[in-house]
Amino acid sequence: MSLGLPSTRPAATTIRELLSRGDRSFSFEFFPPKNDQGEKQLWRAIRELEPLSPTFVSVTYGAGGSTRDRTVRITGRIAVETTLTPVAHLTCVGHSRAELRSVIGAYADAGIANVLALRGDPEGGPGRPWIPHPDGLDHAEELVRLIRQLGDFCVGVAAFPEGHPEAESLEADAQVLARKAAAGADFAVTQFFFNADDYFRLVERASRYGCEIPIIPGIMPVTNVRQIQRFAVLSGAEFPPRLAERLLAVEDDPRAVRAIGVEVATELSTTLLAGGAPGLHFYTLNRSTATREIYANIAGSFAPRSR
Numbered sequence: 001m002s003l004g005l006p007s008t009r010p011a012a013t014t015i016r017e018l019l020s021r022g023d024r025s026f027s028f029e030f031f032p033p034k035n036d037q038g039e040k041q042l043w044r045a046i047r048e049l050e051p052l053s054p055t056f057v058s059v060t061y062g063a064g065g066s067t068r069d070r071t072v073r074i075t076g077r078i079a080v081e082t083t084l085t086p087v088a089h090l091t092c093v094g095h096s097r098a099e100l101r102s103v104i105g106a107y108a109d110a111g112i113a114n115v116l117a118l119r120g121d122p123e124g125g126p127g128r129p130w131i132p133h134p135d136g137l138d139h140a141e142e143l144v145r146l147i148r149q150l151g152d153f154c155v156g157v158a159a160f161p162e163g164h165p166e167a168e169s170l171e172a173d174a175q176v177l178a179r180k181a182a183a184g185a186d187f188a189v190t191q192f193f194f195n196a197d198d199y200f201r202l203v204e205r206a207s208r209y210g211c212e213i214p215i216i217p218g219i220m221p222v223t224n225v226r227q228i229q230r231f232a233v234l235s236g237a238e239f240p241p242r243l244a245e246r247l248l249a250v251e252d253d254p255r256a257v258r259a260i261g262v263e264v265a266t267e268l269s270t271t272l273l274a275g276g277a278p279g280l281h282f283y284t285l286n287r288s289t290a291t292r293e294i295y296a297n298i299a300g301s302f303a304p305r306s307r
Contacts, residue, residue: 014154015087015114016186018055019214025055025279026295027087027189027216030286032059032070041286042074048288050082052295055279058116058189061089072103076110087156088112091120092143096135100143104150116156116189117143117180141176141183148184157181159188159206159215161198165236170205177202178209187213189281192220192231194240194264196271214278219269221282221290222261225251262290266297273298 019025028049033039046057059075071088078086088107090100107115119140123131132138137146140157147153157180160173167173177188193199199217206215222228225247232239243264250256269280280298282291 014186015056015085015156016154018085019187019278023055024273025214025216025281026052027054027056027058027279027281028291029058029060029218029281029283030074032074033286038286039074045284045286045288046078046082046084049284049291050084052292054084056085056087056114058087058089058281061091061118061120072106072110075107075112079111085114086112087114087116089116089118090143090147091118092132092137092140093120093123094133094136096133097137097146098135100137100146101150104147104153108151108153113152114154114156115147116158117147117185118158119143139176141180144180144183144185154186155184156187156189157185159190159202160236161190161193161195161202161217162237170201174202174205174211175209177206177215178211181206181211181213185213188215190215190218191237192218192283193237194243194268195238196268196275199272199277200275216279216281217272217277218281218283219265219294221258221265221294222247223254223258223285223287223290225257227285258290258293262293262297265290265294269294269298 030042030045033042049057057078059071059078061071075086075088078084090103090107092100095103104115117140119137137143144155144157147155157177159177160167163170163173164176167176180188190199190202199215203215220228220231222243225244229239229244231237246260247257250260272280282294284291
């Protein structure tokens with residue numbers, strides 16, 4: 001089933017090409033649903049967001065490859081049935097090198113040219129010790145090299161404004177990002193955060209170590225207070241106490257929660273773009289309303305930057 005919606009941007013195969021044009025990037029992230037109802041919700045969100053002609057959309061990859069088949073299938077459908085440029089996630093968790101090559105091959109067969117290379121959370125979840133597969137990879141930079149060896153892929157990586165939870169320091173974390181760039185990464189997308197200064201300091205640190213790839217800040221609109229608190233704990237991101245207080249005061253009113261979430265995300269997005277961020281990456285949680293409202297508030301900021 002083709003959505004049949006026209007694209008307002010010229011066709012391009014890689015995020016590398018799209019970012020090189022100098023326009024502000026904006027993108028959306030989805031996750032593979034667990035059932036038919038969830039898949040209907042996902043495609044509803046895709047249909048509602050597609051007319052905005054984002055630079056790209058990405059589809060996550062479950063821990064240990066738990067959503068491997070659905071991720072490959074959905075990302076492939078996006079590539080074939082929509083005007084959107086998809087980015088497929090891939091993690092090292094629980095996979096041998098041979099299995100990783102197989103997944104990369106499946107992406108290539110599906111016409112996917114862009115992959116986000118992640119080490120992934122330890123099996124058992126964040127906070128557990130990282131144990132690589134006996135015949136697998138230990139670091140995301142190794143996965144970047146493997147993907148680049150296997151085809152003409154554009155490769156993205158993760159970045160952490162507040163530092164990866166396992167990093168010894170913010171400086172050490174920036175050095176890891178620089179190594180991923182040196183291994184062949186074309187761009188980075190950050191974990192969500194709420195303080196713009198954390199992002200700008202990350203860019204500055206990474207630059208000191210020779211990392212000059214575009215670092216796209218990740219934005220998580222708050223639409224469910226408890227859910228965001230849980231995500232913040234899992235990711236190590238700080239959930240500002242004042243924001244939590246505002247949201248908890250209205251948590252029984254979903255519209256009020258979303259209104260505050262949209263307001264906060266709009267302010268953060270505006271500050272990031274004004275400070276020179278190359279674009280924004282929205283974590284949609286397979287919903288479109290809050291993301292569309294934020295985009296409407298900042299649409300004028302996506303004019304081409306001076307080259």
